[in-house]
Amino acid sequence: MKSLPNILIVDDNAENLTYFEIVLKPHKLRLIKAESGFEALEKIENTDLALAIIDVRMPGMSGYELAMKMNEEKSGEKVPIIFITANYVDEVQLFKGYGSGAVDFIFKPINNDILYYKVQVFLDLFNQKQTIVRESDLLKKYSQRLAGLNASLKTSREYLDKIINSVASPIFVKDDRYRFCLVNDALCKLLAVPAEDLLGKTGFEHFPDDQNDVFLAKDREVFFTGRENINEELLTDGAGKIRTIITSKTLYTDADGNKFLVGIINDITERNEMEKKFLASEKLAVMGRLVADVAHEINNPLAIIMGRTQLMLRRIDNKPTLFKAQLTTILESARRCKVILSGLLSYSRTIGKDEDVVNLHDMILEAVDNVNYQYEMNFIEIALRCNLPGNIEITGNKVALLSVFVNLIRNARQAMGEKGNLSILIEKGNNNQVKIEIRDTGIGISVDEMQKLFKPFISGWKEGEGTGLGLATSRGIIETHGGMMTAESEGEGTGAKFIILLPYKLKKKETGQLARKMED
Ligand SMILES: Nc1ncnc2c1ncn2[C@@H]1O[C@H](COP(=O)(O)OP(=O)(O)OP(=O)(O)O)[C@@H](O)[C@H]1O
Numbered sequence: 001m002k003s004l005p006n007i008l009i010v011d012d013n014a015e016n017l018t019y020f021e022i023v024l025k026p027h028k029l030r031l032i033k034a035e036s037g038f039e040a041l042e043k044i045e046n047t048d049l050a051l052a053i054i055d056v057r058m059p060g061m062s063g064y065e066l067a068m069k070m071n072e073e074k075s076g077e078k079v080p081i082i083f084i085t086a087n088y089v090d091e092v093q094l095f096k097g098y099g100s101g102a103v104d105f106i107f108k109p110i111n112n113d114i115l116y117y118k119v120q121v122f123l124d125l126f127n128q129k130q131t132i133v134r135e136s137d138l139l140k141k142y143s144q145r146l147a148g149l150n151a152s153l154k155t156s157r158e159y160l161d162k163i164i165n166s167v168a169s170p171i172f173v174k175d176d177r178y179r180f181c182l183v184n185d186a187l188c189k190l191l192a193v194p195a196e197d198l199l200g201k202t203g204f205e206h207f208p209d210d211q212n213d214v215f216l217a218k219d220r221e222v223f224f225t226g227r228e229n230i231n232e233e234l235l236t237d238g239a240g241k242i243r244t245i246i247t248s249k250t251l252y253t254d255a256d257g258n259k260f261l262v263g264i265i266n267d268i269t270e271r272n273e274m275e276k277k278f279l280a281s282e283k284l285a286v287m288g289r290l291v292a293d294v295a296h297e298i299n300n301p302l303a304i305i306m307g308r309t310q311l312m313l314r315r316i317d318n319k320p321t322l323f324k325a326q327l328t329t330i331l332e333s334a335r336r337c338k339v340i341l342s343g344l345l346s347y348s349r350t351i352g353k354d355e356d357v358v359n360l361h362d363m364i365l366e367a368v369d370n371v372n373y374q375y376e377m378n379f380i381e382i383a384l385r386c387n388l389p390g391n392i393e394i395t396g397n398k399v400a401l402l403s404v405f406v407n408l409i410r411n412a413r414q415a416m417g418e419k420g421n422l423s424i425l426i427e428k429g430n431n432n433q434v435k436i437e438i439r440d441t442g443i444g445i446s447v448d449e450m451q452k453l454f455k456p457f458i459s460g461w462k463e464g465e466g467t468g469l470g471l472a473t474s475r476g477i478i479e480t481h482g483g484m485m486t487a488e489s490e491g492e493g494t495g496a497k498f499i500i501l502l503p504y505k506l507k508k509k510e511t512g513q514l515a516r517k518m519e520d
Pocket residue numbers: 343407411412415440442443444445449453458459460461465466467468469470471472495496
């Protein structure tokens with residue numbers, strides 16, 4: 001509760017004191033009365049005065065002396081005083097320096113109204129000062145609290161930013177108009193866009209319309225239902241790659257009732273690709289085993305058919321009869337089946353990655369010889385260049401790798417017919433890999449054919465000239481060796497190029513051997 005302002009009245013005449021009390025009664029104040037300066041000083045010790053009304057002429061201590069003493073110890077503002085005096089102008093001059101506005105005079109005989117209103121003015125002044133003091137105290141307190149709050153807000157915001165930016169998953173917060181109001185580093189990295197380009201915007205200009213439709217639909221759903229939404233969707237990243245993401249969106253309502261959407265993105269592109277590859281290789285392995293079993297089962301009855309047909313052919317008359325011709329057709333067809341079966345068997349066979357040291361140059365010469373044995377290659381120009389440094393070493397399954405080159409050279413021969421150029425280049429590639437390029441001037445590969453080039457059982461050669469397993473098997477073998485196989489062609493009639501990459505190791509330095517030799 002606010003206490004009443006203290007007013008000191010000092011007059012050596014007790015009647016005057018009573019008079020003052022009566023006149024000032026309507027004011028809300030606490031009167032401290034004293035009949036001498038000494039009594040006054042005693043009574044006002046440790047008391048804050050709003051005003052002192054002091055008779056100038058008093059025995060012992062004059063009104064002025066009292067005023068001096070009252071304010072002696074006060075360093076700050078002086079107590080306002082109304083002196084009661086007879087018409088002594090000189091005395092008025094004396095107190096000029098006391099402080100502007102803090103001293104007033106009432107001349108005897110006293111006019112009640114003047115006294116009443118003068119006191120009123122001082123009281124108003126006092127109340128105003130009190131209010132200002134209170135308010136400035138409050139203001140000081142608030143501003144201190146505000147400064148504290150601001151500092152802790154800044155620290156927690158920085159802390160939050162650090163945490164959010166250290167999360168590997170892209171995170172964002174949107175307002176109820178679907179505009180980003182927070183994005184973390186991972187999201188900016190994914191979209192290859194600085195945060196400034198996203199904040200305050202919907203960001204929809206970064207994505208194709210069909211993706212935006214999904215994002216917006218899910219944003220709306222969360223804002224309208226308030227329920228969490230987890231959705232698998234597509235997102236084109238900053239590099240233009242379409243990624244598969246799972247976005248979880250939740251609604252957040254702040255203390256003022258503003259709604260926000262908090263989104264966390266989980267990029268599952270790589271995981272999906274791995275799973276697909278794994279499934280494909282699993283399927284292929286199952287199919288391989290099945291094919292091997294079936295091929296094996298058919299092999300025996302086929303051998304019987306071929307054996308018996310050959311026997312029958314030998315037994316019948318040498319003359320070309322219709323019967324003999326039919327038997328020959330049966331034998332040819334059976335032989336064809338056998339070729340297909342052996343192709344199937346080699347496709348399905350699991351190729352172990354043996355650690356033989358392989359000389360690619362010699363191996364390719366062997367493959368050329370091998371193909372030459374089956375197909376005439378006299379009119380085909382063959383250029384083989386090997387630019388490998390001596391310190392690298394390739395290891396693998398010799399038989400399997402040879403079959404790859406045989407197949408590629410045979411394909412090139414089939415594509416070129418009897419005439420053409422076959423150039424083979426072996427050189428060091430990037431990333432610790434050896435690059436083998438086999439280029440021919442044959443019929444080339446159309447865009448359509450290119451799509452299914454490495455798929456099994458698709459052959460473009462004339463009926464009976466291929467089973468369509470060579471490239472599928474070859475790619476499998478190369479990949480088992482940790483390498484890659486691709487094909488290029490400018491289209492039909494432009495020849496074709498097959499590129500194989502195989503990892504190499506650096507040969508161990510023979511320093512140990514050298515040291516031993518020197519010791520001997
Ligand atoms: N160098 C090439 N130029 C043009 N087309 C080619 C070339 N190599 C392969 N092809 C096309 O790719 C198809 C598949 O080749 P792949 O070696 O897998 O099977 P294939 O030669 O038909 O039969 P297989 O090798 O099993 O006896 C070929 O039939 C042919 O149409």
